[in-house]
Amino acid sequence: MKVSIRRATAADVDFILELVTHEDVEPFLAAVSAKKRGEILGEVERSEREPDAFGVFVIEVDGVRAGTMRFELSNRRSRIAHLGGLAVHPDFRGGKVADEAARLFQRYLFDELGLHRLEMEIYGFNERAMAHAERSGFIHEGVRRKAFWRNEQWVDGVRYGLVVEDLAGESPSPFGDAA
Template sequence: MNLWRGVNVRLRGIEPEDAETFYAWDSAETETARMVEWVWPAGSLAQARQWAERRATGESRNDEFFFAIENAEGRLVGVINTHSCDRRVGSFKYGVSVAPAFRGRGYATEAVLLVLRYFFDELRYQKATAEVYAYNERSARFHERLGFVQEGRIRRVVFSQGRHFDLLVFGMTVEEFHARYPRSTEEDWLQRCLAR
């Protein structure tokens, strides 16, 4: 069994050669940036290379990881990262993004389930949180389908397109995760989870 391999995806570290793909994604459109952070100024391929090099060679701090999401054909299709990790409390946050050409194929679902299982079952975390901009309705529906509960709405803390928007806070506890996705050491764990 490989904790980083799903049915249709594999999580791996960022490699320096991923820079060209990230640069192409960032150059092609800005809506993905708007959905996960903010629309940053146009960057160069050299900047993308520096970013990928730092991710590839840097050490993870406090369980904060940045994974590339590869599909079964070995193509880079997205990224998932963990942040705001607090081992004492047992809580962490994550973000996930899949390139527009690869959306709707279940890659984000598998990547999130692999990360949740790792943090809950290997690192003993007990709570996962995802923050979603209120205008990103696709992400809000995605988290609800995964079994996350909307725990709050922080009003007017996001600014985009000349307006202020709310931030939606979604959470899942380890107990909720295991109730929805029962523990198993079997190879077909993820397949059974995806069949729900």
């Protein structure tokens, strides 16, 4: 099984729409995420226009679309990006696709874009995502208690961070044509 990542194109919009609205995926994504075709297309176009500041990526397994993830530069001077929108289609779960894709994405953001720090915030009820973050090298940095109204209740936001030194000693993974 070969996992690869690449920047999304307009041809991927329908796949991303189907994925982020899938009944087993949508409850775990940020409520503010794009979930309409036009919004997703707008984000893909922005990703193409601003490749160093914003990115929508597609995860592929053996050349087949399997997931998506994104980043947005949140502090240009300090080279910090916020990650989000990681979603793997249920048909591809269980094979550590998300873990390998995350490593490829980290290496791309650190090595190719020269970022210093990656951050993300995960809903407190999303235990699978928190376990994934920790397997992928992210450091748990704290909890914002009852920070988000989601699924008809207040939920915590669990914060994670990763700096390039956290990956020291790892050999860079080839990420192909991720740009």
